[in-house]
Amino acid sequence: MSDEPEGSDDRRQMTAFTTRPELQGTFGMVASTHWLATAAGMAVLERGGNAFDAAVTTGFVLQVVEPHLNGPGGDLPAVFWSAERGEPLVLCAQGVAPAAATIERYRAEGHDLVPGTGLLAACVPGAFGGWLRLLAEFGTWRLADVLEHAIGYAEHGYPVVPGIPFTIRAAEPLLRGWPGSAALYLPPPEPGSLFHNAALAATYRRIVDESRGGSREDEIERARVLFYEGFVAEAIDRFSGANGGLLAGDDLASWRATIEAPATHDFRDLTVCKTGSWGQGPVFLQQLALLDGFDLDQLSEAEYVHIVVECAKLAFADREAFYGDPSRVDVPLERLLSPEYNAERRRLVGDDASGELRPGGGRLPTLVAADRELGAGEPTRAVASGDTVHLDVADRYGNLVSATPSGGWLQSSPLIEELGWPLGTRAQMFWLEEGLPSSLVPRTRPRTTLSPSLALRDGMPYLAFGTPGGDQQDQWTLHVFLRHVVFGDDLQAAIDAPSFHTDHFPSSFHPRQVEPRSLALESRWGGVVADELRHRGHDVRVTDPWSLGRVSAVSRGADGILRAGANPRGMQGYAAGR
Secondary structure, eight states, X not given: OOSSOTTXXXXXXXXXXOSSOOEEESSEEEEESSHHHHHHHHHHHHTTOOHHHHHHHHHHHHHHHOTTTBOTTSBEEEEEEETTTTEEEEEEEOOOOOTTOOHHHHHHTTXXXXXXXXXXXXXXXXHHHHHHHHHHHHOOSOHHHHHHHHHHHHHHOEEOOTHHHHHHHHXXXXXXXXXXXXXXXXXXXXXXXXXXXXXXXXXXXXXXXXXXXXXXXXXXXXXXXXXXXXXXXXXXXXXXXXXXXXXXXXHHHTOOOEEEOOEEEEETTEEEEEXXXXXXXXXXXXXXXXXXXXXXXXXXXXXXXXXXXXXXXXXXHHHHHHOSOTTTSOOOHHHHTSHHHHHHHHTTOOSSOOOSOOOSSSOOOOOOOOOOOTTOSOTTTSTTOOOBOOEEEEETTSOEEXXXXXXXXXXXXXXXXXXXXXXXXXXXXXXXXXXXXXXXXTTOOOOBOOOOEEEEETTEEEEEEEOOOGGGHHHHHHHHHHHHHTSOOOHHHHHHSOOEEOOOSOOSSTTOOOOTTEEEEEXXXXXXXXXXXXHTTOEEEEEOTTOSOOOXXXXXXXXXXXXXXXXXTTSOOEEEEO
16 A cells, blocks of 8 residues: 555655655654754664654753743653564643642632632653653663763753743743742743753753663663652652642652553554553544545635535544543543444534534533633743753654643743752642542542554554644644645655644633634634634634644555654744754
């Protein structure tokens, strides 16, 4: 079978303009949201490491060079193909809520929602344990080697991207109240200047030094213990307890990253693999199941956007009504992805924009009137909020990795001075309402938005892709996927194509609000398309031409050719390979 996606047109492929080329080679590909992380990952492949070694290295560098977008205090899901095991797998490194985090506790303190900033929003930091699990089971390098680049950038400095000082200035009133944050980040560094984080470098160097000796696996396990039971956990316990937080050392000591089977759905000749319902990943699959009943390549541009958005509304309504940690709730994914269910749901898609939130059962949360907090909110578009990072890696051995780290943003929680980084705020995705699938329950996972993606062709790894973007992740990546699979765009052309999304459903971020009929549309769609969508009842907000999404992707063809593309939006993401 050809590796060209359905609908490809050789003439259009030869003449279409893209902001950069789709990379092609046979040795290895790395794509991420920061060029320094991409270069570090590629350096690992050049030195003989595999895709997992490169992914871990890339991930640790992203923690250093994009501290406003992720950090050691954050979370990590990954979807990947292990050539050795011959199967797709999911890494869940989403930390759980503290044992002391109960609905009654928050209510007693006057909260109707989990705050979007500060220590009350902290879960167990899962990213470090997740990267260690991936390295131990699937990598080949020692911890000291994969941390070398991150420690180097933290210790010797890295050039500041404009988003860092922009974020710091926007959150400055909040940071001034946090002594450790103010000491490190104020005054804001200038774009292009070298920035150092000596405390972060010292934390990771101490972990490396104190874990040395014995086998590679022994070192990695000692590093895990140092973080989750040793000096890092002790520092977190002291800081949290002294500053009104609920996270304690016992919460860290009892937590482990897990390897799981993915949720899957077949679309055309591909099998798409996502996280389980502890994340929003299955909403991507639900959208595919709905869209499979439409001739997407026969629609006008406005019809296409309308159909995709209306199907997104239905799928995300189910997310709100059904999704949660499957260790405590029964999420009926088999029914939600069944042909019968989706045929019934598809009939709800009309010619006009729906103003309703219509799940196929279950119960929706009760919205709460609340003001937006400085430092909180939807992660890609809120002025002073966090964001997320993403990376994809393909190697010559047949491994493919997609990972979306996030959380631990510099602007959302006070910095722990002796460690050099803050905790995350993922607990804001729990509801303080009893009886919902995503209601707050101690020691369970919040229903995260982080959503890496993997697609198989004929049972073999084909495509790894993802993006930052909170609730928009499974909309922006869906559009790129459809451009590639249905319309035949190469990876870079699909990423470059004008994008869109809706906020019609409750936000996963404080203050958890809804924007009915909303439709954000990059201006490159043109005025005619925007006007037709308005005529259909959509509340269209035309955005800047290159503003929605930060998708990256790598692929592996049956012929062994590797390909990669990265997002020009934000002028920061990059792909490399040969």
